[in-house]
Amino acid sequence: MKTYLFTPGPVPVADDTLLEMAKPIIHHRTEEFESIFAVVRKGLKSVFQTTEEVFVLAASGTGAMEGAVANTLSSGDKALVVNGGKFGERWGKICRAYGVEVEEIMVEWGEAVEPSLIKEKLDGDPSISAVLMQASETSTAVKHPTKEIAEITRDRDDVVLIVDGITAVGVFPVMFDEWGIDVLVGGSQKAFMLPPGLSFAAMSQKAWKFYERSNLPKFYLDFAAYKKNAEKNTTPYTPAVTLVRGLASVLEKFSAEGIENVYMRSALLALAAREGLSAMGLELYAKKSPSPAVTAACSPPDIDAKRIISALRDKFGMTVAGGQDQAKGKIFRISHMGYIDRADIIAVISAVESVLLEIGHRFEFGAGMKRASEVFANDGI
Amino acid sequence: MKTYLFTPGPVPVADDTLLEMAKPIIHHRTEEFESIFAVVRKGLKSVFQTTEEVFVLAASGTGAMEGAVANTLSSGDKALVVNGGKFGERWGKICRAYGVEVEEIMVEWGEAVEPSLIKEKLDGDPSISAVLMQASETSTAVKHPTKEIAEITRDRDDVVLIVDGITAVGVFPVMFDEWGIDVLVGGSQKAFMLPPGLSFAAMSQKAWKFYERSNLPKFYLDFAAYKKNAEKNTTPYTPAVTLVRGLASVLEKFSAEGIENVYMRSALLALAAREGLSAMGLELYAKKSPSPAVTAACSPPDIDAKRIISALRDKFGMTVAGGQDQAKGKIFRISHMGYIDRADIIAVISAVESVLLEIGHRFEFGAGMKRASEVFANDGI
Numbered sequence: 026m027k028t029y030l031f032t033p034g035p036v037p038v039a040d041d042t043l044l045e046m047a048k049p050i051i052h053h054r055t056e057e058f059e060s061i062f063a064v065v066r067k068g069l070k071s072v073f074q075t076t077e078e079v080f081v082l083a084a085s086g087t088g089a090m091e092g093a094v095a096n097t098l099s100s101g102d103k104a105l106v107v108n109g110g111k112f113g114e115r116w117g118k119i120c121r122a123y124g125v126e127v128e129e130i131m132v133e134w135g136e137a138v139e140p141s142l143i144k145e146k147l148d149g150d151p152s153i154s155a156v157l158m159q160a161s162e163t164s165t166a167v168k169h170p171t172k173e174i175a176e177i178t179r180d181r182d183d184v185v186l187i188v189d190g191i192t193a194v195g196v197f198p199v200m201f202d203e204w205g206i207d208v209l210v211g212g213s214q215k216a217f218m219l220p221p222g223l224s225f226a227a228m229s230q231k232a233w234k235f236y237e238r239s240n241l242p243k244f245y246l247d248f249a250a251y252k253k254n255a256e257k258n259t260t261p262y263t264p265a266v267t268l269v270r271g272l273a274s275v276l277e278k279f280s281a282e283g284i285e286n287v288y289m290r291s292a293l294l295a296l297a298a299r300e301g302l303s304a305m306g307l308e309l310y311a312k313k314s315p316s317p318a319v320t321a322a323c324s325p326p327d328i329d330a331k332r333i334i335s336a337l338r339d340k341f342g343m344t345v346a347g348g349q350d351q352a353k354g355k356i357f358r359i360s361h362m363g364y365i366d367r368a369d370i371i372a373v374i375s376a377v378e379s380v381l382l383e384i385g386h387r388f389e390f391g392a393g394m395k396r397a398s399e400v401f402a403n404d405g406i
Numbered sequence: 407m408k409t410y411l412f413t414p415g416p417v418p419v420a421d422d423t424l425l426e427m428a429k430p431i432i433h434h435r436t437e438e439f440e441s442i443f444a445v446v447r448k449g450l451k452s453v454f455q456t457t458e459e460v461f462v463l464a465a466s467g468t469g470a471m472e473g474a475v476a477n478t479l480s481s482g483d484k485a486l487v488v489n490g491g492k493f494g495e496r497w498g499k500i501c502r503a504y505g506v507e508v509e510e511i512m513v514e515w516g517e518a519v520e521p522s523l524i525k526e527k528l529d530g531d532p533s534i535s536a537v538l539m540q541a542s543e544t545s546t547a548v549k550h551p552t553k554e555i556a557e558i559t560r561d562r563d564d565v566v567l568i569v570d571g572i573t574a575v576g577v578f579p580v581m582f583d584e585w586g587i588d589v590l591v592g593g594s595q596k597a598f599m600l601p602p603g604l605s606f607a608a609m610s611q612k613a614w615k616f617y618e619r620s621n622l623p624k625f626y627l628d629f630a631a632y633k634k635n636a637e638k639n640t641t642p643y644t645p646a647v648t649l650v651r652g653l654a655s656v657l658e659k660f661s662a663e664g665i666e667n668v669y670m671r672s673a674l675l676a677l678a679a680r681e682g683l684s685a686m687g688l689e690l691y692a693k694k695s696p697s698p699a700v701t702a703a704c705s706p707p708d709i710d711a712k713r714i715i716s717a718l719r720d721k722f723g724m725t726v727a728g729g730q731d732q733a734k735g736k737i738f739r740i741s742h743m744g745y746i747d748r749a750d751i752i753a754v755i756s757a758v759e760s761v762l763l764e765i766g767h768r769f770e771f772g773a774g775m776k777r778a779s780e781v782f783a784n785d786g787i
Contacts, residue, residue: 032433035647046648047424050601052413052725083603085464085643088626095623123623214644220431222464222603222646242476242504242623245469262466263595265603265646266416267427344433 026342031373033163033192033319033346034214035221036363038271042218046271053266059258061273066255068276069225071284072194072216073209075201079227080251081272083265086191086212089224091119092246093187093208096228097155097235100124104155105146107138110164111349112189116157123241128153134165134351135321137314140173147177147184154235155185160193160209164349166321166358167311168197172204179205185235191215192318194225195279196291196362207232213268215318216291218275218363223268228252291317293404294361294370301374301397302359305381306388310348310356319360321348322377325386330357333380341376367401407723412754414544414573414700414727415595416602417744419652423599426655427648434647440639442654447636449657450606452665453575453597454590456582460608461632462653464646467572467593470605472500473627474568474589477609478536478616481505485536486527488519491545492730493570497538504622509534515546515732516702518695521554528558528565535616536566541574541590545730547702547739548692549578553585560586566616572596573699575606576660577672577743588613594649596699597672599656599744604649609633672698674785675742675751682755682778683740686762687769691729691737700741702729703758706767711738714761722757748782 030037051057062081069079082089094116098104102125106116109132117127130146132138138158147153156178160171171188178186185207190199194209195216201209206229213223228236228248236249250261279287295317299309302322310321324330330347334357337343348356359373374393382390411418432438443462450460463470475497479485483506487497490513498508511527513519519539528534537559541552552569559567566588571580575590576597582590587610594604609617609629617630631642660668676698680690683703691702705711711728715738718724729737740754755774763771 028430030431030433034644035431035433038431043428043430047428049409049424050411050416050419050595052411052416052727053602055725083464083466084469084626085645087643088465088469091626119625122625122628212644214431220646220648221434221644222649244500244503245465245472246626247503262468263415263593263602264466265601265649267601267648268603268646344436346433 028342029344029369029372031343031345031359033358033360033362034212036214036218036360037365038218038220039364042271042274045274046267048270050266053259053264058266061270062258064273065269065276066258068280072279073201073211073227074199074203075227077201077227077229078252078255079225080248080255081260081264081269082224082226082246082251083222083262084224085221086210086224087115088246089210089226090115090189092226092243092248093210094119094123094125095241095243095246096248097185097187097208097232097239098123098125099238099240102126102154103128103152104157105130105143105153107132107158107169109136109138109167109169110134110159110162112159112162112164116189120157135167135310135312137167137169140170140177143174144177147181154183155187157187158189160188160190160199161196161316161318163192163319164352165311166316166319168314168316171199171206175204175206182231185232192316192362195287196318197288201227213272215362217272219268219271222265223272291361293400294365294367295320297367297370297397297400298359298361298374300400301393302377304396305378305393310352318362319358321356321358323356325381328384328386329354332384333357333377336380336383337376343373343376371397409723410725410750410753412724412726412740414739414741414743415593417595417599417741418746419599419601420745423652423655427652429651431647434640434645439647442651443639445654446650446657447639449661453657453660454582454592454608455580455584456608458582458608458610459633459636460606461629461636462641462645462650463605463607463627463632464603465605466602467591467605468496469627470591470607471496471570473607473624473629474591475500475504475506476622476624476627477629478566478568478589478613478620479504479506480619480621483507483535484509484533485538486511486524486534488513488539488550490517490519490548490550491515491540491543493540493543493545497570501538516548516691516693518548518550521551521558524555525558528562535564536568538568539570541569541571541580542577542697542699544573544700545733546692547697547700549695549697552580552587556585556587563612566613573697573743576668577699578669582608594653596743598653600649600652603646604653672742674782675746675748676701678748678751678778678781679740679742679755681781682774683758685777686759686774691733699743700739702737702739704737706762709765709767710735713765714738714758717761717764718757724754724757752778
């Protein structure tokens with residue numbers, strides 16, 4: 026059976042990227058590798074919207090998230106964590122593992138955080154030295170207001186804004202320099218259309234001041250070593266050379282396409298997915314601020330979302346994601362990241378319609394496909 | 407130009423493994439991935455010679471080394487580090503980054519550590535709670551006596567033996583259970599004939615007791631999370647799925663070949679390399695205890711090794727490694743790890759002969775090739 030991957034990481038990888046990574050292995054201390062890495066450095070700065078170095082770690086996104094904490098904070102520091110899903114929760118766990126005190130802003134799943142809450146907390150408690158959040162919370166398919174939160178933190182010298190951009194960077198604009206983000210983290214198996222195994226991080230000048238006084242232990246995730254080596258077009262420890270090679274080739278594609286067009290493409294796919302699912306009478310899980318990375322639909326009342334997920338897999342070869350924890354059984358998530366185009370979105374919308382028809386959901390069959398197709402025909406207008 | 411990679415990581419990867427990793431990406435929370443991971447679990451236990459779980463990290467070897475320290479030791483602990491090269495030095499750096507006090511046994515580069523020195527230190531200082539060493543020190547091409555050192559540590563309940571087996575596991579026998587090693591680390595881009603990006607670690611029951619009292623912060627490298635997930639045939643964070651797929655395919659090859667034959671193959675290639683280089687009148691850098699992973703030859707007097715390395719690269723398309731730090735310019739290193747066979751060794755020996763002839767080294771031209779070929783003809787006898 027032909028298979029389709031609609032999970033919010035791993036994502037489908039283009040055939041030419043797969044073959045690029047299947048080239049004979051090269052050594053990393055060579056001019057050949059350094060010239061590949063130079064492409065990566067330049068391309069990542071463009072996607073991270075920064076003039077700072079972007080570090081390339083051989084690690085999953087969680088490794089870069091841990092690095093963000095370990096390179097800026099100290100034991101006993103207090104961190105304000107936006108917890109509106111699985112990954113917000115993870116920020117809290119990482120901080121606590123390092124003896125960083127955590128104050129959580131609990132956000133109802135499916136909702137975005139209210140920036141004024143963060144201002145209130147920071148104004149009320151000058152001992153808070155970091156705000157940690159997701160630009161896109163993958164578990165709930167919500168986009169949080171990073172720009173607005175950065176406006177609150179950027180002029181406070183004693184507060185860093187640490188942003189998990191794993192399902193955001195390269196999907197929609199996350200303007201590191203312009204907005205004043207202090208640490209931003211990304212991952213290869215998302216918008217970068219690569220297999221998992223690489224993660225990325227950038228640090229602002231303010232974050233480097235925090236680095237100077239940070240007392241948390243770090244070695245493999247010590248960003249200073251990555252910065253020093255990046256300036257020589259290499260990494261401190263053996264890089265995942267095949268994935269770095271694939272990354273260079275994807276970043277060259279981004280550069281040819283233009284980063285603004287990359288964002289527009291993602292936005293259009295996301296809009297079509299949301300409109301198509303809504304036209305079937307399904308409710309979206311992200312009420313007001315859906316992420317362009319992934320769309321979460323609630324399954325019809327009294328229908329376990331697992332039935333829909335299994336049918337998509339067994340009958341259509343399509344892997345979509347389910348809900349986690351409190352959303353388990355209630356939602357299914359369709360990612361539009363990775364090597365996915367309009368035809369893929371139409372295909373998954375059509376498959377969802379077929380599955381819903383079979384399980385007896387009452388809706389106008391064909392309405393989803395029609396609406397998604399209409400979005401594409403009008404380029405989102 | 408056809409190219410050859412003789413560096414001690416990255417190593418050449420077989421074409422069929424490269425294509426295995428170029429297969430369409432699959433999601434890691436699926437039965438398909440779990441069945442691949444089950445092959446990996448079984449195969450790694452066999453190569454690590456243990457019944458304990460072997461953890462699969464998306465990280466370079468240094469990440470797993472750091473995990474070995476962070477999962478067993480506590481700040482203020484004292485560690486005895488065998489420092490006989492770049493990677494021994496790294497153990498010291500990692501320990502210090504975590505506030506672990508380091509006592510180093512400095513071993514002359516090219517020499518193996520004397521186990522009696524370790525016994526002496528441990529007898530003389532009961533506050534030492536760990537011995538850290540390399541089974542194979544890549545920078546000097548030396549094999550350290552792991553078995554003999556394990557005999558000293560295994561009956562001491564208050565000392566763990568932490569072994570960097572990155573260029574040892576899968577190259578020669580490192581018997582985790584039988585010898586009583588407590589933490590053993592490996593890496594994908596060595597004997598496992600894969601690209602870099604994965605590292606491995608196993609922990610003994612004694613090491614788990616150390617884990618219980620360890621106060622060092624850890625999250626991404628917290629081995630307890632890997633253990634718990636391995637038992638369900640998965641990993642706690644998104645695994646590098648393409649590399650894990652490649653690993654399963656290599657481990658199946660190891661299983662078909664038989665691990666004893668894998669060791670014999672490495673030993674034979676190493677012997678031929680050593681004998682061939684010696685027959686050209688070159689001195690081996692590892693005096694008494696050469697590693698079967700990599701052979702280091704001293705360049706002839708007054709010849710900068712870099713000349714040999716450049717000529718091998720430019721005229722023969724062969725990448726070999728140079729010396730690091732104090733060995734820079736003095737040695738060149740030929741690895742026999744990865745997808746390398748007898749023909750490759752004959753080829754590199756022949757190329758070295760040609761280069762030596764050109765730079766005016768006096769030796770019997772052809773003697774190296776003849777001797778290496780003789781080793782193969784006689785299967786090492």
